[in-house]
Amino acid sequence: MTLLRTHNLSAFYGDFQALFGIDVAVEQDETVAIIGANGAGKTTLLRAIAGALATAPETVLLDGEPIGHKTPHEIVRLGIAMVPEGRRLFSSLSVEENLLLGTHSNRAGPWNLRRVYELFPRLHELRRLPATSLSGGQQQMAAVGRALMSNPRLLLCDELSLGLAPIVIRDIYQCLGAITAEGTTVVLVEQDINRALDASTRFYCLQEGRLALSAPTKNFDRAALTAAYFGM
Amino acid sequence: MQWLNILIQGSLLGGIYALFAIGLSMSFGIMRLVNIAHGDFIVLSGYVALVVTQATGLDPFSSLAIVVPVMFALGYVLQRGLLNQTLSGGLLPPLLVTFGISIIIQNGLLQGFGAYDHRLQEGAIETASLHLPGGIDVGVYPLLVFAVAVFAIASLQFLFYRTGVGRAFRAVSDDANTAELMGIDNRKLYALALGIAMIFTAIAGVLFGIRTIFDPAAGPIRLILAFEAVIIGGLGSMWGTLIGGMVLGIAQSVGAALDPTWQILAGHLAFLAILILRPNGLFPRTRD
């Protein structure tokens, strides 16, 4: 069944239109990748879904209910959590406090401090440290953990691999399996196309704010993707 | 021995300045709101206590049971209904709107109560004093005010570092947009923050009104003193604010010892000197 659907979604930064009539659908329990070049509108799409950008009510539907007009904190309460680009941990909070912040939405579910520490054992050792004293990879784990603490049905991950070493990226992507196993649906935004395609079942490719291609990640036409990605 | 006395009296005087400053420091720390009407809220609290004591026969300390909730509610409603709308538009809107509130409170009080001086009467405790060795007399009341300031800051530290709400306050202060993406309702939280700030403002207003006369125009100077304590201590540091208040109090006491008319001026000059020598205050924390 369809968990999230955008319908003719447009988004603006002031007078600048960043998205033009995007239609995407995310089914329960699948992992969907959104790829595209720099400035294609990937992050904007996630921000619009998360409520950080104003959109018309009917353009974003969760379980068929319009949520486009809701504020970010309302949307977290409905079960959509975001791992923002660049991690965005709170610098004056410790690692554990950052994780606990995810509980402000009061959602019940499989994830709690113990489970997050099981998923990322390193965080348990570092829990008392200021979040910003962690390495990039550890910060990314904390950011994922913080989002999980709200027990989301849908997890939006923005550029998990940004600025991280390949081995660290591999570790983090391995954990995605454990997350989806709990019944969490995942949307990945990535510039690293191969990484995103490996981890997902379907992908959408954006180009200059428009949907250029959508296909399953198995047996798709590479040439079509190249064309959609680069706009050729 | 005379200088030790000045140091002690000045430090105790700093207690009330720290109390003045807590609310200002909180609203700046959490929502980057510089509340120009802060001093007027201190004075307004004094007037609310005046009305309560006259209407019910309660003494000023007991009147806090009514003044504190009233000011909390006022803070909550003002932030929710008015000040939240000013926070996304740069420097001028919050400054102007709180300036407007300041003028409305001052002139509202003037119309309602006249330009006369008022005082709250708490009785014997106002004049009681302790005799310390070396011939130093310490007023019980200033000591009490100082203790309240320390207790207030300690409880705020507890709130900030040991509770979920405090965690949310710090998160919002770090990065309001991300906090909202994590499920925090910033607008509600801001309203709560000004409400809590107003609790301390109310306590400050009543304690100050017991020892010192006040009139409708007494607010701005309290704002300035609070502001000076915050800046001297360093933005975002609550204990720094207490130290800032004490530095201000000591500077004033030293000035007053040289010449009684120099008291306030000496405090301002100490503030300007610290501003030039250490623009970020003594214990900076928050980055603007």
Next chain:
Amino acid sequence: MADHVAGDVAGQSAADSAPVHVERATKASRIFAVLAAVVLAALISLPWWGDIGWMRLIAEMAYYVALAQLWNLLAGYAGLVSVGQQAYVGLGGYMLFYLTGVWNVNVYLALLLAGPFAGLMSIPVSFAVFRLRGAYFAIGTWVVSEVFSLFASLILVLGAGSGLSLTVPILQEISPDRDVRGTMLYLMTLTMSLFVFAIVYLLLRSRHGLALTAIRDSEPASASLGVNTFRTKFIIYVATAACTGLIGGLIFLQKLRISPEAGFSINDWTVVVIFMVVIGGIGTLEGPFIGMLVYIALREFLADYGTYYLILLGLLAIAIMLKAPMGIWGWVIHRYDLQLFPVGRRLKLESADDASKR
């Protein structure tokens, strides 16, 4: 006045082929210039047909407009939101009383010295307050003004807490005749107001005006483009202080008495001035005029009801800040595309307006 430039505007597809020209004057501004000349002539001739009450009121309007223009220059263009301009009003006033009363300086000379003196004093002040940003700059300027006020109340030769009065011989230097004196003061105030307006206007039309707007819009960006933001702000701050000092001298020459509370009153010389600018429209030259008229109208109509006019003014300022932050004039510009005092350069497509609206 209009420099015609035909050519393409890069990046604007609608304008790719349409000829554009840069214009600085508009039709409305030309009509308005004629109207302003008529009003000005009426004001200058007022002493010959109006009574002293009108002259007093209009003199007050003239110095309030000047103060509002200066604050608007500081806050609306240079982004220096000062709430301590009363420091320079008081300094100017005290300087006039001190020079004439203690040193027997000629009253006109003292008046001319009051401005530069305030400007000079603002230099060390700027070293302290320029270390503060944003709202903290604002309160810092206020503290400085308090310091001046407290000093004035301590210095015996300045009359300490009770202040100073102008003696009759000093006034007789202007004219022994009371009516002539009133006329002289009125005309001096009017001249001063025009002078201040001219300075602000010319400054904004100059290259500094562009630099100022750039600083206000983005200080880091304009700094990286080579605009010396510190120097530009410093010059504006000092020039504004000097003009404010001159106005202060004139204000208290008419009030005949100065005290620390009156001279350094934040409410009289800064708060109402800020409200005027905000209500009228910050960042516009027209705004201060409109805001001043609103203030005077509120005060005159509600004169019998105590200080309720100030409460109303505060409410109005709050409402405008929240609902129409560009003020009354900003709203008018937006609605009707008017500009009476052209300071900007406008790019105009010569094809019909609807081409751009399509």
